[in-house]
Amino acid sequence: MTTRPHASADLSSVLTPALLESLRDRAATLDQSNSFPHQDLQDLARAGYLGALAPRELGGLGWDLSDVVGGQRLVAQHAPATALAVNMHHVWNGVASILAAHGDDSLEFIHRESAAGEIFAFGISEAGNDAVLFDSGTVAEPLQTGGYRFTGTKIFTTLSPVWTRLGVFGKTPDGAQLVFGFLDRASAGWSADDSSWDMLGMRATHSHTTRLEGAVVPADRIVRRIPAGPNADPLTFGIFASFLTLIAAVYTGVGERAAQLGAEALARRTSRVTGQPLSHDPVLRYKAGEATLRGITQDTLLRSVVADIVAGADWGPEWFPRLVATKTQAVRTAKAQVDYALEASGGAGFHRAAEITRLYRDVMAGVFHPSDDESAHNTFANLALGPLTS
Template sequence: MPDAITTDLPRTDWVALADQVGREIAATTARHDEEGSFVEEGFRALKDAGFFKALIPAELGGLGADYRDVCNAIRRLGTYCGSTALAFSMHSHLVAVPAWRWRHEKAPVEGMLKRVAAENLILISSGGSDWLPSNGRATKVDGGFRVSAKKVFSSGCQMGDLLVTSAIHDDPEKGPTVLHFAVPFTAEGVRRVDTWRVLGMRGTGSHDVVLEDVFVPDAAVVARREPGKWHLLFHHIFALAFPLVYSAYVGVAEGARARALEIARDKPKTHALTIAAGRLENAFMQAEMSLDRMITIAETEAPGAERTSRAAIAHTLTTQAAIATVERAMELVGGASFYRDLGLERAFRDVQGARFHPLQEVPQLELTGRMALGMGIDG
């Protein structure tokens, strides 16, 4: 029987709590991957342990967890179940950004954070289909807007309470304007569409969410910006969100490394085996170092284009190293890694998702090159 989750650990020991959750759900990981079904047990266990309100400041009713501690907890979850770790990271960054803004900018986000803490809500990101351009249409009506859009990669939407998203309003004075808002999944016109048939991270339940003429009141609009341009809000999002997200991928890589070394230690110690183990260790250290750099940038540097460029570089390096770690783990094990039962094949598929979050490598190189040449961040 798996260990029951306890809450008598120090509330700051989020990695230990993540380890307990991971042990509880480890036996379900392969089944969810096989079925392509959502990791509901993982989300319920995380919710019971307080993870969904961890990053909310204690002054607002949350648990006041340290940002780095939550990154490390997501990484630990990733060693057990990449899908649970990744889907949870999407909620986490939606809390981390307003929590940072509340502390450092006195942003008027107190009401939302208090509500998430009090009701233990699960926030769902639509960032994969929005990013700088956004998508969808917001039409002005009395008291608000009517929004129609399709949002893809909505990880965890089966258990989501609020979709945090955006749409484009054709403002008669300012022209196309992206509106940022949240809508309840219970709102009329919101529906989930079962589309998540994918290579890896199958348990994240990252289905489409369709908004059909959904009413969004004026008071729900929390930000407005020009589409396609870097805005201060996105400098916050990029630096704070992706260390949380990529902690999941480094966790997947770490789990693959541990499994491969466990198997290799029982093999004859040939020269080729030791070299393969060394290559694995080099790749994994690069993943750790790059992720640590991402977290440090988020913790210590001021928002802006320079920080975003450095975070984007670390983002690309973490992606490359996490993928390389799993590849090296499979090379160390050899042909047996092709069999599903070892779990390395699943880790290989799961870690490929690291390639597809913004900014992907080519846009990152362009952004970083523009900054290095003094051209500014926007093309």
């Protein structure tokens, strides 16, 4: 069973069956050749999907976050790596939407430029930075012009071959402020390193290492200066909310496809002992029922959290744990679904060319997206028991 992602937008008029099938048709080859999905991005852009969150008056589709979450589930069911790549573009657009809903139009340019064909990428992650958005090893040096010069290394920069705008952040030399801005691809002072890009799964994302070597972001593209350390700035909330829910959407979609493959395999395979399809076997029916239970539960959780974001619900200090729980549960569910589907597929599923083996590898990437399991459980424990005192 595949849960049908519902949204207020007419997803099928943009993500048409023909478009989605073409993504699936290319996915295996892209994975095998370790190639970037250039054609996928072009087709999605032509359909208007990269401007989905931009208001209609800015040239976009006028979707809200729940619509895009539904869309990302569909794309992930057909081409997980393409979905994860597009996700990072949608993350910045989601941040712009969340801020705009609260009266802050400072990121309107993201919507406007996305609708015009620009591609936004996420240059935030740094090796060993478990503080994530609350600290940075990248230096943001202030310039007399009001711009900043960024020097540091960003890892897993998804969309590396094609981004035109890179959202980056760094810390001022005095350690007092975190500075967020958007780097134009045409700017000097940066380079991408693809020399080690040969990953277990989600290979087509081409999330290369990006080295900022004095890259200058002009004053008009500096969007925030925030005191270093934990903070409740709306931009910080917007990034966490958009990133975690859209990551959850991708892995929810992967899990949905895996469950579908499992069900199809049980219906197709026949027991030599009974002569009946394995879908009649009581033990395997129980496992299929468990997979369905997991899928419905994840669907309900994701819909609820995204609806609260769109509605502007006030969960106060519970917001971050709820967002982390949604991402954590999505990855756990997807991993369980691919386990079920691989078992249901029998020995044929263990073949390297089988779709389920690719999903089995792809889903492992979810372990590494923030928040990881250790960080997530620390968040949950702090909510339940309070933070540790020194």
